[in-house]
Amino acid sequence: MSSNEIREAFLGYFEQHQHRRVASASLIPANDPTLLFTNAGMVPFKDCFLGTDVRDYNRATSSQRCVRAGGKHNDLDNVGYTARHHTFFEMLGNFSFGDYFKEEAIRFAWDFLTKELGLPAEKLWVTVYKDDQEAEDIWFNKIGIDQTRFSRLGEKDNYWSMGDTGPCGPCSEIFYDHGPEVAGGPPGSPEEDGDRYIEIWNLVFMQFNRLKDGSMEPLPTPSVDTGMGLERIAAVMQNVHSNYEIDLFADLIQSIASILNVSDINNKSLRVIADHIRSTAFLIIDGVVPSNEGRGYVLRRIMRRAIRHGHKLGAKESFFYQVVAALAAKMGDAYPELRSKQSIIEQTILREEEQFARTLDNGMKILENDLEQLSGKVISGETVFKLYDTYGFPVDLTADIARERDLTIDEDGFAQLMAKQKQQSQAAGQFNKDYNDNLAVDTVTEFVGYDQTENNAPIQSLFSSNDAVNTLAQGSEGILITDSTCFYAESGGQAGDKGTVKTANGFAEVSDTQKINNAFALHIKVVSGSLTVGESAEFCVDTAKRTATAKHHSATHLIHAALREILGEHVVQKGSMVDEHRLRFDFSHPEAMTDEQIAMVEKRVNQHIIYNHAVVAEVMSMDAAKTKGAMALFGEKYGDEVRVLTMGDYSTELCGGTHVTRTGDIGPFKIVQEQGIASGVRRVEAVAGMVAVEFIQQQEKVLKRSAKLLKSEPTQLSEKVEQALSRAKELEKQLATMQSKLAANQGAELVNEAVSINGVAVIAKKLQGVEPKALRDLVDQLKNKLGSGVIVLGLEFNDKASLIVGVTSDLTQKIKAGEVIKSLAETVGGKGGGRPDMAQAGGTNPDQLDAAIAQVRTIIESYKLD
Numbered sequence: 001m002s003s004n005e006i007r008e009a010f011l012g013y014f015e016q017h018q019h020r021r022v023a024s025a026s027l028i029p030a031n032d033p034t035l036l037f038t039n040a041g042m043v044p045f046k047d048c049f050l051g052t053d054v055r056d057y058n059r060a061t062s063s064q065r066c067v068r069a070g071g072k073h074n075d076l077d078n079v080g081y082t083a084r085h086h087t088f089f090e091m092l093g094n095f096s097f098g099d100y101f102k103e104e105a106i107r108f109a110w111d112f113l114t115k116e117l118g119l120p121a122e123k124l125w126v127t128v129y130k131d132d133q134e135a136e137d138i139w140f141n142k143i144g145i146d147q148t149r150f151s152r153l154g155e156k157d158n159y160w161s162m163g164d165t166g167p168c169g170p171c172s173e174i175f176y177d178h179g180p181e182v183a184g185g186p187p188g189s190p191e192e193d194g195d196r197y198i199e200i201w202n203l204v205f206m207q208f209n210r211l212k213d214g215s216m217e218p219l220p221t222p223s224v225d226t227g228m229g230l231e232r233i234a235a236v237m238q239n240v241h242s243n244y245e246i247d248l249f250a251d252l253i254q255s256i257a258s259i260l261n262v263s264d265i266n267n268k269s270l271r272v273i274a275d276h277i278r279s280t281a282f283l284i285i286d287g288v289v290p291s292n293e294g295r296g297y298v299l300r301r302i303m304r305r306a307i308r309h310g311h312k313l314g315a316k317e318s319f320f321y322q323v324v325a326a327l328a329a330k331m332g333d334a335y336p337e338l339r340s341k342q343s344i345i346e347q348t349i350l351r352e353e354e355q356f357a358r359t360l361d362n363g364m365k366i367l368e369n370d371l372e373q374l375s376g377k378v379i380s381g382e383t384v385f386k387l388y389d390t391y392g393f394p395v396d397l398t399a400d401i402a403r404e405r406d407l408t409i410d411e412d413g414f415a416q417l418m419a420k421q422k423q424q425s426q427a428a429g430q431f432n433k434d435y436n437d438n439l440a441v442d443t444v445t446e447f448v449g450y451d452q453t454e455n456n457a458p459i460q461s462l463f464s465s466n467d468a469v470n471t472l473a474q475g476s477e478g479i480l481i482t483d484s485t486c487f488y489a490e491s492g493g494q495a496g497d498k499g500t501v502k503t504a505n506g507f508a509e510v511s512d513t514q515k516i517n518n519a520f521a522l523h524i525k526v527v528s529g530s531l532t533v534g535e536s537a538e539f540c541v542d543t544a545k546r547t548a549t550a551k552h553h554s555a556t557h558l559i560h561a562a563l564r565e566i567l568g569e570h571v572v573q574k575g576s577m578v579d580e581h582r583l584r585f586d587f588s589h590p591e592a593m594t595d596e597q598i599a600m601v602e603k604r605v606n607q608h609i610i611y612n613h614a615v616v617a618e619v620m621s622m623d624a625a626k627t628k629g630a631m632a633l634f635g636e637k638y639g640d641e642v643r644v645l646t647m648g649d650y651s652t653e654l655c656g657g658t659h660v661t662r663t664g665d666i667g668p669f670k671i672v673q674e675q676g677i678a679s680g681v682r683r684v685e686a687v688a689g690m691v692a693v694e695f696i697q698q699q700e701k702v703l704k705r706s707a708k709l710l711k712s713e714p715t716q717l718s719e720k721v722e723q724a725l726s727r728a729k730e731l732e733k734q735l736a737t738m739q740s741k742l743a744a745n746q747g748a749e750l751v752n753e754a755v756s757i758n759g760v761a762v763i764a765k766k767l768q769g770v771e772p773k774a775l776r777d778l779v780d781q782l783k784n785k786l787g788s789g790v791i792v793l794g795l796e797f798n799d800k801a802s803l804i805v806g807v808t809s810d811l812t813q814k815i816k817a818g819e820v821i822k823s824l825a826e827t828v829g830g831k832g833g834g835r836p837d838m839a840q841a842g843g844t845n846p847d848q849l850d851a852a853i854a855q856v857r858t859i860i861e862s863y864k865l866d
Helices: 003-016 041-051 104-118 133-143 231-238 248-260 268-285 294-312 322-332 342-372 380-389 395-404 413-430 544-569 596-609 620-627 690-709 715-750 772-786 818-826 844-859
Strands: 061-066 088-096 124-130 150-153 159-161 168-178 197-210 216-229 454-464 467-469 471-473 477-482 499-502 508-518 519-532 538-540 573-578 583-588 615-621 642-647 649-656 669-678 681-687 756-757 759-767 790-797 801-809 830-834 838-843
Touching: 003 088, 003 104, 003 231, 003 471, 041 061, 041 168, 041 216, 061 150, 061 268, 061 499, 088 104, 088 231, 088 268, 088 669, 104 133, 104 168, 104 197, 104 216, 124 133, 124 615, 133 150, 133 168, 159 197, 216 231, 231 248, 248 268, 248 322, 268 342, 268 649, 268 759, 268 838, 294 322, 294 342, 322 519, 322 573, 322 838, 342 380, 342 395, 380 413, 380 649, 454 471, 454 519, 467 681, 477 508, 477 669, 477 801, 499 519, 499 838, 538 544, 544 642, 544 649, 596 669, 615 620, 620 642, 620 715, 669 690, 681 690, 690 715, 715 759, 715 772, 756 844, 759 772, 759 844, 772 790, 772 801, 772 838, 801 830, 801 844, 818 830, 818 838, 818 844
Parallel strands: 124 150, 759 790
Antiparallel strands: 061 088, 088 216, 124 168, 159 168, 168 197, 197 216, 454 467, 454 477, 454 538, 471 519, 477 519, 499 508, 499 538, 508 519, 573 583, 583 681, 615 642, 642 649, 669 681, 756 759, 790 801, 801 838, 830 838
16 A cells, blocks of 8 residues: 555544544644644644633544654654654544543554454554553454554553643554564564664553643543554555655655665665655755744755755755655645745755855854864864854764864864753653643634624633632732633734723723633733722723724735745745734745835835725634635644635635734835844835824934934935045045055064064054054064064054053963953953964953053063973
8 A cells, every 4th residue: 555545544443433534733832832843643633632622622633744853752863773763754543532532442443453454463462551450451352453563562652642741541453574584573572772673653642731740630532642653564564674665755865865866775875865855845844944942843854854865865966845845746646835936946955055055165164263273182072062063063073184184173072062051952852741730611713803992701711820809809900700701812923902901890901802712811900999800890991092903904814915926935934923012024935125126015015005905804714715815824723714805806714813894004114124033035024094193204204304403305315425424435545545544553662662572572562543454464563573473453443442462473482362352352352362373352341451561571471481
């Protein structure tokens, strides 16, 4: 069976058993900062297991795209060198949210493997958690497995938990036996580390809630989470031992070998590249771009590792981007976005390849500089780690360069720094949230604020410092929750509403509105009287803020459409923020926008504001929204039914925010800034409505004032400024010439002031009227005139101290400029460094320059020069 056939057979089987087929979620977990990537099939359903997300189905099945690279689950360093490690894989899964439990889950798994796929029972091995007698009885008495092909394992192997606290439960795993010709023993045996028995399916039974004290309490609705790696079961069904031999990889590896002109199809570097192009392409599809932090940094490491392996195979030019076409050909039927976004994937990869080529050059410069300071034969672990972590310089390349120079690298020191970083990454990548610390909120709030800014409803609950309370008195701050509200809770980049709450006994101000599970939480401060649970309350939104926010939110939809029209359809929204003051819109684009492009986008948005399109919101199914051409927002989580917002025939997006009624209500629109925030990601900031009017008026005020200062009309200001800058540049040249002459004159005098200290000619002087940039040339002149000696010069500039030390080449083996400057720098309150023949320093205490110059004699006398 092909991998595509296995995937379809799995999903079809569970659909026949009343499971909802759910499309793969994004590799970027929705609204979950505790996790770098979607690394398991259950991640999109996490809130269902926690009971905070209620869906219209309680059985689901999916083939979830997963990435494991960074954080707790980091397979990156093993990829290519083992048969089954990947950064990207597909996880087949079936899930029960309080519906069926152990017996049905076990029966489904066994039935699918033995009947649908036709695997012999004697080739399967089953494990259970050592204390899970219930699961063991089901396997023996209900399924009737051979009891000689069964193991009981401990918590490390057969117990799953979401974190230190929260949902957890025992596992039952099914292994495939590749036969005695492969080394290894069954699970739980001393030989279990061999490759004979390979886990293919894990059944997790979530039945307990682990509390902070370690005690367990039964979950009110036990659930099931199962996972079977598509690549692993494909290897079984295609009768190969390595995942890299299955159909998904074989053609891809052959294409890479052809691109790189490699004849050895079993080369491990080909495996690395084949795996990494999969994770690279799908991460880019889901909105990740290479950067130096977070998810972007992990993507950059994956890409650069693949590129480095290409170089090991002899690649001299960019090649990695060429592999995308082969991937799209192989997986494009299952994932059409590989074809529709092939161009932007290739562009992103090519840009990173070209940048990495420059990084290699920069890394070499850093390494060469550190080698100049090297006193022994070992490159420190700190240097190797700095090159690897900060500059993306591969460790094996550093080691190769070291070997060429008869040096070694401090592998232990590097390993310690890597271990420290890995611990920090694991801490950031785990489910580190205490799920028992959530506010005890089960209210589902109905939002009624699209058409009204006032409503009446009883107070459902009040909280103070995460504790439920019955009353909040005057001066108290807390959270108020009700079953219906006109207050919009922050989401989709739109800030939460502000306003007031009034009851018969009290009055409170609302400073923010946020979502807690399915409830809208109003952050309040009681101004007078008190608020009590059960009281009827009158809720009033700050309409001025809501209106200004709506203008900015509607403007983001227009700017999104305008950017795609002007720059191209590769533009994808990466994030946004809208409030009453401004809007911020992040989008994919490989380079800075030109002034002309910014002006065109601004003009296009204002045109569609003037057209006064009707802004229409409709609720429909996700499939209908896709048919309508609606664009989804990056990182957002959507249900089966979505709200689609259209503005004429110009913009169609999924959006749950509040908006104007017609685009004309937005008013004037003005872009105030465009900048890069990450590799391949740009940010536009803009203002609309009265905020735009105020911004334009302020700009006009500055323009008129500047014109007045230059005795010019505003229309001629640019020409006047150019004239002034040209004159200033000419004056700077004249000043530099005068300072060079002054420095040369002082240099001639300084040679005559040289004194002999410890048998060395020394010039140590504090200068006047010279800029710091002239010091280096002056030192070179003095070194030439002296022939042999040490020069120390200092000066005060802009309330700071500058020092420079020069040592002639015949003395650098005994006196090093870098050593001298460090002592002097401390005296003037600064730091310094440099080469043995030239070093500089700056300091914050220029009043100590005389003391530093006087210190030179003591320093030179301390050297043993005989």
